Amino acid sequence: MKIKALLAASVAGVMFAGSVLAGTLDDVRARGKLNCIINTGLAGFAAPDDKGNWQGFDVDFCKAVAAAVLGDANKVSYTTATGKTRFTKLAAGEGEILSRNTTWTFSRDVDLAQTFIGVNYYDGQGFMVPKKLGVKSAKELDGASVCIQTGTTTELNLAEFFAGNNMKYNPVPIETNAEAQELYKAGRCDVYTTDASGLYATKMSFDNPAAHVVLPEIVSKEPLGPVVRHGDDQWADIVSWVLRAMMSAEEKGITSKNVKKLAAQDNKDKEINRLLGKDPLQGLSKLGLSADWAVNVISQVGNYAESFERNLYPLTIVRGMNALYKDGGLHYIPPIK
Amino acid sequence: MLNVLKIWRNEKSREIIVQVIVLIIFGWFISWLAGNVSGNFERLGKDLSFEFLFIPAGYDINQYLISYNNRDSHLRAAIVGLLNTGLVAICGIVIATIFGLFLGVLRLSKNWLANRIAYWYVEFTRNVPILLHILLWHGIIINTLPHPKQAIDIFNVSYLTNRGFYIPKPIAEVGIELFYLFTVIAIIFAILFSRYSRKRQEKTGKQFPVFWINLMVIIVFPCMALAFNNFPISFSIPELRGFNFRGGLHLSPELIALTFALAIYTAAFIAEIVRAGILAIHKGQREAAESIGLKPDRVMNLVILPQARRVIIPPLTSQYLNLTKNSSLAIAIGYMDLVATLGGISLNQTGREMETMVLVLLIYLGISLSISSLMNWYNYRVKLVDK
Numbered sequence: 001m002k003i004k005a006l007l008a009a010s011v012a013g014v015m016f017a018g019s020v021l022a023g024t025l026d027d028v029r030a031r032g033k034l035n036c037i038i039n040t041g042l043a044g045f046a047a048p049d050d051k052g053n054w055q056g057f058d059v060d061f062c063k064a065v066a067a068a069v070l071g072d073a074n075k076v077s078y079t080t081a082t083g084k085t086r087f088t089k090l091a092a093g094e095g096e097i098l099s100r101n102t103t104w105t106f107s108r109d110v111d112l113a114q115t116f117i118g119v120n121y122y123d124g125q126g127f128m129v130p131k132k133l134g135v136k137s138a139k140e141l142d143g144a145s146v147c148i149q150t151g152t153t154t155e156l157n158l159a160e161f162f163a164g165n166n167m168k169y170n171p172v173p174i175e176t177n178a179e180a181q182e183l184y185k186a187g188r189c190d191v192y193t194t195d196a197s198g199l200y201a202t203k204m205s206f207d208n209p210a211a212h213v214v215l216p217e218i219v220s221k222e223p224l225g226p227v228v229r230h231g232d233d234q235w236a237d238i239v240s241w242v243l244r245a246m247m248s249a250e251e252k253g254i255t256s257k258n259v260k261k262l263a264a265q266d267n268k269d270k271e272i273n274r275l276l277g278k279d280p281l282q283g284l285s286k287l288g289l290s291a292d293w294a295v296n297v298i299s300q301v302g303n304y305a306e307s308f309e310r311n312l313y314p315l316t317i318v319r320g321m322n323a324l325y326k327d328g329g330l331h332y333i334p335p336i337k
Numbered sequence: 338m339l340n341v342l343k344i345w346r347n348e349k350s351r352e353i354i355v356q357v358i359v360l361i362i363f364g365w366f367i368s369w370l371a372g373n374v375s376g377n378f379e380r381l382g383k384d385l386s387f388e389f390l391f392i393p394a395g396y397d398i399n400q401y402l403i404s405y406n407n408r409d410s411h412l413r414a415a416i417v418g419l420l421n422t423g424l425v426a427i428c429g430i431v432i433a434t435i436f437g438l439f440l441g442v443l444r445l446s447k448n449w450l451a452n453r454i455a456y457w458y459v460e461f462t463r464n465v466p467i468l469l470h471i472l473l474w475h476g477i478i479i480n481t482l483p484h485p486k487q488a489i490d491i492f493n494v495s496y497l498t499n500r501g502f503y504i505p506k507p508i509a510e511v512g513i514e515l516f517y518l519f520t521v522i523a524i525i526f527a528i529l530f531s532r533y534s535r536k537r538q539e540k541t542g543k544q545f546p547v548f549w550i551n552l553m554v555i556i557v558f559p560c561m562a563l564a565f566n567n568f569p570i571s572f573s574i575p576e577l578r579g580f581n582f583r584g585g586l587h588l589s590p591e592l593i594a595l596t597f598a599l600a601i602y603t604a605a606f607i608a609e610i611v612r613a614g615i616l617a618i619h620k621g622q623r624e625a626a627e628s629i630g631l632k633p634d635r636v637m638n639l640v641i642l643p644q645a646r647r648v649i650i651p652p653l654t655s656q657y658l659n660l661t662k663n664s665s666l667a668i669a670i671g672y673m674d675l676v677a678t679l680g681g682i683s684l685n686q687t688g689r690e691m692e693t694m695v696l697v698l699l700i701y702l703g704i705s706l707s708i709s710s711l712m713n714w715y716n717y718r719v720k721l722v723d724k
Contacts (some may be wrong), residue, residue, distance in 0.1 A: 054654055084685055091381055112688040113382040114548040133580075145500055150682055157398040159407040162397075170500075170581065171397045172591075173671045173682070183671075188479045188590065190580045230382055272707075 002319065022236035024096055024228075025069065025288050033075050036062035037095035040080040042177055043201040044315045046100050054078050057311040058099040061120060061226055061243065064301040065097060068242045068293040073300035078138045082176055083152045087112055090229060094158055097239060098227040103153045113230040117240035120225050120304075122321040124218035125157045126196035128203060130215050133190060138217035142167040147189035157220040177202065195222050200315045238287050245294045247333045248275055248283050251301035251324055256302040257259070263295045275336045282337075374691070389687040390415070396682050400589060410681045419680030419700060423693035424676065425595050426661040426704075432600035433660060434653075437607025444612050455608065467663050470602050474594035475670040485581055494574050496582060502593065506586035512569035520555075521563035527551040556609045568594035591672035597665065603660045607653065614649035615641060641712060646719050654712035658705050663706075665701075 028034050038058055039046040045055040063073035081089045081100060090098040091113070101109075101123070104116040127138045127146075135141065138161070148154050150173040162169050172189050174180040181202055184192040192202065196218060203209045226243065228236050249255070252272050254262055263276040273279040277291030284291065301307060308322065323329025344350045378385065389464075393490070394414040397407050402420040405413060406602060444455040462470075479499045483489060488496040496503045534545045575585030617642050626640040627633075667674040679698040684690055 084681065087688060088690055109690070140582075143581050143583065145581060150677075150685070152685075155682055156686065159395055159397045163407065169397070173399075173400050173673065173677065175668065175671075183479065186479045187484050 024232045025238065028037075028069055028096055032070065032071065033077050034062065034066040034097070035079060035095040036076050037067075037079050037081050037086060037089050037098045037100055038062065039100045040082055040176055041180075042101065042198060043205050044197070044317070045201065045310050046080075046099075048076075055311070057121065057307060058101060059299050060227075060307040060311065061099045063098060064246060064297045064307075065239055065242050067296040067300045068245075068289060069238065071290070071292075071296050073273060083149060084175070089113065090227060093229075096228065096235065101224045102227055103195075103222045104225055105153060108227075114227050115236045116225050116227055117231055117236055118225050118243050119223040119330075120243055121197065121223075123195040123197050123222040123224050125154055125220040125222060126199050126218050127211055127215045128184075128192045128199045129190060129215065131211050135184050135215065138215045138219065139165055139167075141169065141191055143169065144190040145170040145172055145173045145188065146191045146193055147174055147184050149174060149177055149180050149194050149198075152194070153220065153222065157191055161219040168298060178321070181205070189209070195224070197224075197312070197315075197317060200317050204315045234287060238289065241287070242293075242297060244333050245275060245336070246296055246301070246304040246307065247324065247331055248336055249294070249298045250305040251333060254298055254303060256306060258297055259298040265291070271336050378691070383691075385691060386689070387692055389683070389689050389692070392687075394683060395686065396664070398678060400592065400673060410617065411679070411687065415679035418673055418675040421672065421678075422661075422664055422667075422674040422676075422704075425599065425664045425667065425672070426594065428596045429599040429660050429664065430657050431605065433603040433607055433656070436600060436604040438611055440604060440608035441611025441615070444608055445615060459605045459608050463601055463609075465602075467598065467602050468666055468669060470598035471595055471666055471669060474598045475590060478594055485577060488577070488582070494572075495585075496575055496577075498582070499590065500581060501587055501589040503571040503582040503585045503587055505574050506572050506584070508573055510571055512566035515562040515566050516559050516569070520559045521699070523555045523558040524723040526554055526558075530554075575589040589672070591670050594670060595615060595667050595672050599660050599663055602663075603656050606656050606659075609650045610649055610656065610700070611645075613652075614645035617648045618644050644718070647716075648719060650712060650716045650719065654709055654716075657708050657712065661704055661708060662701065 006094060036059075038054065041047050042056070044056055045058045046054055049055045055205075059078070062076045062078070067073040067078045079089065079094050079224075081098075082102065086098055086100055086102065089095060091141070096266075098114075101121065102116075104119065108114065109116050127141065129135045129141075141162075146158065146169050148158060148171055155171070155173070158169070158171065172183060174183060177194070177198065180192060180194075183189055185206070192199070199214050203212050203214065206212060226239060228239055248271070249259070252269060252275070254272065254276070259276065262272055263278065266278060267273050274281045275294045277295060279295075281291075296326075302310070308319065317328060319327070323331070323332045325332040338638050347355070375385075385606055390412040392411050393408050394411045395407050396414070398414060398417050400421055401417045402424065403413075403417060405417045440455050440458060443552060444459065446452050446455075478501075482497055482499040485496070485498045485500055488498040490496055494505050530545075530551060531547050534547050538544050573584045573586075575582040575587075577583075622640055622644065623636060626636040631639065664674060665676045668677045671677070679693050679700075684693040687693070
């Protein structure tokens, strides 16, 4: 009898140990807060405002997930990470989501045991130079000193671009965006390179943005998106469908202003009904979400376009590739059915 | 029971028992750590593998002492980083030692001004964190020196800019072998000659001006070789082309800032160690030496310093180790040392935190242990021999 009880206990123990990973949603609910890993500071994506609250495109996504899961977009605690520490922090469990302009690549997805849940920003690496250099194209940069933010895909793209065009350069690797900006401003480098979105953000933070120019060449594909740990499919599904809900809302014309009204009425477009909980959405209970999950997201954070316009328009970033497919962009959203 | 007590009361066997227990606990702790790591790795679906060392690194390094390009492996990138660490450490140690020795002696000077300058230097320097020294020097170079287009020109061959210093680079041509050969011969001669003259002095009491003769030999002999083969050396002179200077030898602001910051910081500590070593010699030694008519520099070189050396070397070793390990702060200004290559970009590109960090740790351990053993060997040579 005793042995049996012991066996049962140990089996339960093993099962519990095996299911530690699977309970991300329960962990977040039990804590009452979502832990989100964000950039140490990149205007437009994640930067503190004058009251010390984090604002930005990546921050909005953390808020959206908190709204879907906890019903309140403000129940997020933020952890910052440099390019170098972000994956370690995610793997160590310091956050449930890594929402930090992170490029989706094969080895990061497969070898680092993490799940990219989708693309929320299509980016590409570009170059910024002072206007007075008179450079018109990145192909004129032979022999230049280039400031790079280290710990990113940037280093590899840069090496390939310069080698591919038979040009030499002098790399100056810097740990954070802020330090790299200082060196660029002091003239230690001729060129600053990072994702084009980051270049625009950096440029706008200068005293005289008009004195700098972002060159037309985009030398890489940088699909940026939120990342979660491998092993909890339920959590990965929640995070990815929050992103799709925001994009669907834009597609269907649901905004933070009209979402309450649309949720209360019966709409002709049944997809709106399913998204806003008017009609049943089959499988929603398996995600452990309540029927008003999308209403919470859209009313508290807004749809994809609202978040984009609020955070990235001030940086003079246009929608471009990041428009919906029907507007000529790349975002094509699976149907909410 | 009685037997057990007996064993415990015996001092020898008790010592053994205690040591065995401590060893067991230590072993258990290590195995627990290893088990913890492997357990967590399994949970995260990761494995421990060093294969990444042999795939192409893909990134460029701005300073390499051995040939390197971005198609070389992570291993080679790590070696390039290690050599960069070595370069900074060796230059730093040499400058810090010379400067520290000078300051230490200055600190003991009876000249009030010299004494005070050394005192304030030591107090200011060693009470500011090393990271600030590094950032300060780097900031000074990149913010005060001009852009390459307005470079400070030194005789049209060297240039100071905020991208670093560009100096002529000697390039060996055919026929340089004779120069190398003569240099080696001159050095061997110098060693043999100083041995011979020491023996001769012990026997007859007569002295040669050994230092000056050796200096002459080491300079004149190789120069003769150069002249004989019509000076087989050419110089690559830096010149401004496009964005930057090309040709010549480029000393980056990061290299200069790091070397100087480390040297200047460590020199303050070395100065205090030298002062302590000299003060540790009883003043009777000095008085005795003076009373037999030795001149002040002889008193210092023959009586005080040989004894002070024994006091100085053990703490000096620690300072050398500190300087070497502090060089890992290079990452703050983007100098590509071992931590920035293997422990930085390679870590990032491959995601192998555990493997790269263990390697970095072992390499630093290896460097530190070799410095210590070298210094211990020197310490052993100069230590007091009982007669």
